Amino acid sequence: MKARVTVLADDAARQPQKTELKRYSPAEQVVARAELAGPERRLPSRHAGIDVHLDGSSEPYVGRVRRRQLEPQAGDDVFSAIRKVLEPV
Numbered sequence: 001m002k003a004r005v006t007v008l009a010d011d012a013a014r015q016p017q018k019t020e021l022k023r024y025s026p027a028e029q030v031v032a033r034a035e036l037a038g039p040e041r042r043l044p045s046r047h048a049g050i051d052v053h054l055d056g057s058s059e060p061y062v063g064r065v066r067r068r069q070l071e072p073q074a075g076d077d078v079f080s081a082i083r084k085v086l087e088p089v
Helices: 002-012 078-084
Strands: 029-040 046-053 059-062
Touching: 002 029, 002 046, 002 078, 046 078, 059 078
Parallel strands: none
Antiparallel strands: 029 046, 046 059
C-alpha cells in the first residue's frame, strides 16, 4: 500500500477541474483512494485508508461510511497514523 500510494501522490500534479457551480482546487480533489479492510473476508469489522489529492498531499482516515480523518502526530507519516489505529493493543 505504501509503495502504491507514494507513486500516486508523486503522479498527482494535475490542473484543477471546473464544474458549472464551483472550481475545485487540487487539494480538494481526490485522485486515488487506497483502502484496507479486515480481518474478516466478508463484512470486515475494520476499515481504513488514504486519500491522495491532486496536489500530491495525502490524508489518512478510518471508517467506511462515517469516515474520521486521522491527524498524524509529530514525526509520523500517513502510514504510521493508520498503523497505530489498526494495530491491536
